[in-house]
Amino acid sequence: xxxxxxxxxxxxxxxxxxxxxxxxxxxxxxxxxxxxxxxxxxxxxxxxxxxxxxxxxxxxxxxxxxxxxxxxxxxxxxxxxxxxxxxxxxxxxxxxxxxxxxxxxxxxxxxxxxxxxxxxxxxxxxxxxxxxxxxxxxxxxxxxxxxxxxxxxxxxxxxxxxxxxxxxxxxxxxxxxxxxxxxxxxxxxxxxxxxx
Numbered sequence: 001x002x003x004x005x006x007x008x009x010x011x012x013x014x015x016x017x018x019x020x021x022x023x024x025x026x027x028x029x030x031x032x033x034x035x036x037x038x039x040x041x042x043x044x045x046x047x048x049x050x051x052x053x054x055x056x057x058x059x060x061x062x063x064x065x066x067x068x069x070x071x072x073x074x075x076x077x078x079x080x081x082x083x084x085x086x087x088x089x090x091x092x093x094x095x096x097x098x099x100x101x102x103x104x105x106x107x108x109x110x111x112x113x114x115x116x117x118x119x120x121x122x123x124x125x126x127x128x129x130x131x132x133x134x135x136x137x138x139x140x141x142x143x144x145x146x147x148x149x150x151x152x153x154x155x156x157x158x159x160x161x162x163x164x165x166x167x168x169x170x171x172x173x174x175x176x177x178x179x180x181x182x183x184x185x186x187x188x189x190x191x192x193x194x195x196x
Contacts, residue, residue: 097187
């Protein structure tokens with residue numbers, strides 16, 4: 001039967017208990033119970049492996065941050081109302097707008113993306129009337145839309161070109177008629193209704 005002293009010496013060699021012999025075990029090869037030198041097996045450093053994995057995850061997240069997290073943030077921040085598409089000026093145009101100077105509400109209907117045409121209804125205290133329009137130019141990643149509006153009054157008809165500037169958040173719009181440096185009209189988005 002082994003004596004307690006031999007077992008204690010063996011445990012100290014493997015650094016399993018504290019005592020005065022542990023410094024000897026840390027300095028190099030230790031002697032086993034037979035007096036032979038043996039190398040102590042180093043325990044696996046899990047904390048080092050976890051730190052390395054954390055660094056790798058951090059590097060991957062930094063590289064993917066721009067395309068992944070920014071697009072998610074942009075998609076959620078730009079949606080003041082669920083389901084409203086704010087990706088282009090023409091998609092932001094659809095809905096109910098109110099002139100901040102008063103007097104008129106405008107309801108833009110859906111746009112046929114094949115023909116780039118649509119209709120809008122102007123609602124004033126004097127009544128309502130509808131017009132057609134066609135998109136001539138659009139800055140898809142910007143805020144500018146150039147539109148030809150079809151006018152019809154009594155027996156006369158014609159067209160007028162206007163530029164629309166729609167904010168990226170879809171909350172405001174400035175409309176400028178290009179004929180004779182026409183007026184600037186400023187509108188605020190009200191809701192997603194496309195007709196009065």
